Amino acid sequence: MLVRSRRRALAAAMGALLSVGMALPASAASASPEPISSAQRLLALQGLMAVLDSRSGSVPNSVTGWYVDPASNSVVVLATDDAAARTFAAGQRHVRIEHVDARPRLLADLRGGDTITTSVGGRCSVGFNAISGHTRYIITAGHCTKLGGTWSGPGGTAIGPVAKTTFPGHDFGLVEVTSAAWEQTHDVDSDHGYLNVAGDAPAAVGDQVCLSGSTSGYHCGKVVAVGETVNYGDGDVVNGLTRTDMCAEAGDSGGSIMSGSQAQGTLSGGSGGCLLGGQTYFQPIQQVLSTYGLTLITGAASQDQR
Numbered sequence: 001m002l003v004r005s006r007r008r009a010l011a012a013a014m015g016a017l018l019s020v021g022m023a024l025p026a027s028a029a030s031a032s033p034e035p036i037s038s039a040q041r042l043l044a045l046q047g048l049m050a051v052l053d054s055r056s057g058s059v060p061n062s063v064t065g066w067y068v069d070p071a072s073n074s075v076v077v078l079a080t081d082d083a084a085a086r087t088f089a090a091g092q093r094h095v096r097i098e099h100v101d102a103r104p105r106l107l108a109d110l111r112g113g114d115t116i117t118t119s120v121g122g123r124c125s126v127g128f129n130a131i132s133g134h135t136r137y138i139i140t141a142g143h144c145t146k147l148g149g150t151w152s153g154p155g156g157t158a159i160g161p162v163a164k165t166t167f168p169g170h171d172f173g174l175v176e177v178t179s180a181a182w183e184q185t186h187d188v189d190s191d192h193g194y195l196n197v198a199g200d201a202p203a204a205v206g207d208q209v210c211l212s213g214s215t216s217g218y219h220c221g222k223v224v225a226v227g228e229t230v231n232y233g234d235g236d237v238v239n240g241l242t243r244t245d246m247c248a249e250a251g252d253s254g255g256s257i258m259s260g261s262q263a264q265g266t267l268s269g270g271s272g273g274c275l276l277g278g279q280t281y282f283q284p285i286q287q288v289l290s291t292y293g294l295t296l297i298t299g300a301a302s303q304d305q306r
Contacts, residue, residue, distance in 0.1 A: 041073055048075045048092055060084045064100055072096060108181055110138060110153060112188030112197070112256030113212030116175070117156075120149035125214040125255035127266035128197060128285065129177075129184040130294040136177035136184055139288055140254030141266055142166045143236070145173025157181050164292055168236045171268040172288040186299035188256045190218045197298050198261035200285050209244055209259045209282075211267060213252030216274050221246030230281050232269055240287060241268055247278035257282045263296060 045068045052066050052075065062081035066089075069076045074096040079085035082097050089095040114126040116138070124144035130137050138159065145165040152158050160178035167173065177184060187194035189212045203209055203223050210220040221244045229239040248255070248270045257264040265282040272278025289296060 038070070042068070042070055045070065045073070045075055045094065048094060051092060052077070052089065055088065059088055063088045069096070108153065108155070108157060108183065109185045109187070110159070110177070110182050111185050111194065112258075113214060113218065114189065115154050115214035115251070116140065116144075116151050116159065116254070118144075118147050118149040118151050120147055122147045122149075123214070123251045124253045125212070125251065125267070126153075127254050127256050128188075128263055129186065129297040130174075130289070131184075131297060132292065132294050137163060137174040137292075137294065138177060138184075139266055139285070139294070140173055140175060141268055141283070142168075142171045142173040143268075144254050145175060151175045153182060166291065168232075168238055170240060170287060170291075171238045171283045172266060172291075174292060174294075184297055186297045188212045188258055195258055196261055196300060197258070197263050197296065198300075199263070199298060200289070200296055201259075201262045202284065202286065203259040203262070203264055207259055209246070209257055209264055211244075211246050211248060211252065211255055211257055211280065213248055213255035213267060215249040215251035216247065219246060219274075221280075224279070226284075228281065230269065238268060238281075238283075240284065241281040242284055244280050244282065245277075246270075246280050247272060247274035247276075248280045249274055 049068055062084040063079045066075055066077045074094045076096050076098050077085045077089050078098050078100050080100055082099055085097045110126055110129055112126050112128055116126055117123045124140055127139040130139055142165050145162045146167050148162055150158055150161050158179050159182055160176040163174040163176040165173040186197045205223050207223050208220055209223055212218045224245055225243040228241050228243050230241050231237045248267055252267050255267045263285045265284045268281045268283050270278055270280035
């Protein structure tokens with residue numbers, strides 16, 4: 001009886017051991033992580049992107065961007081300063097720093113006839129783009145730049161501060177293009193696309209000239225007189241102006257005067273307005289260029305069309 005009892009106990013112990021032994025592989029399998037799918041990886045990277053996006057308010061200028069790169073299973077952070085990029089992405093795994101040589105910039109074109117406004121109140125028009133050495137300028141009317149302030153282009157993006165003003169006596173001034181958001185062009189707005197500025201050969205009496213202004217738009221007339229002195233009142237006397245039979249409106253001041261592809265000058269003033277026909281006066285461009293030592297930006301015809 002004792003032997004049988006021992007055999008039954010041994011058999012029960014062996015059965016229990018076999019049960020445990022058979023259960024181990026199943027238990028081990030359930031503890032092993034499931035393979036991560038590509039969709040799960042992408043979702044995790046997008047989560048990392050969201051974290052970095054949430055830091056946009058404090059991102060340094062040297063960090064130029066970031067994006068998901070599924071091929072490397074990482075979020076790539078682009079920067080001109082690698083240390084700044086590491087600080088920006090601190091605490092996040094699967095980030096790869098990629099060095100770049102230059103920051104991106106917004107690109108908008110400055111063209112003759114575009115609207116410009118000043119921070120102290122006032123609206124005028126772009127005349128022409130010019131440079132002196134490595135410094136960029138737009139040429140406009142001196143009675144506009146006399147207002148001072150920081151000037152902005154279409155859409156309100158800042159261009160830069162007033163650099164030079166000559167008014168009265170003459171009527172021209174410069175706004176320095178200090179913002180990298182603006183790309184200078186050799187174009188002038190017109191009703192049929194963009195006119196390229198190829199030079200500055202002066203028109204004679206009787207020649208056709210055209211105005212591009214931010215208020216009255218683009219229209220043409222003829223040169224009536226050259227070298228005229230004009231009294232605008234209150235001591236504002238300007239000499240050496242060219243008179244035309246074109247009309248203009250408030251806000252056109254500084255706008256481009258063209259004859260074919262040749263820059264003629266910037267609008268100074270006028271009388272009558274466009275409803276009554278009117279007449280206008282412009283400051284010849286050659287005087288501006290020689291006084292300030294500028295080079296007019298010129299080039300081949302633009303392929304851009306409206």
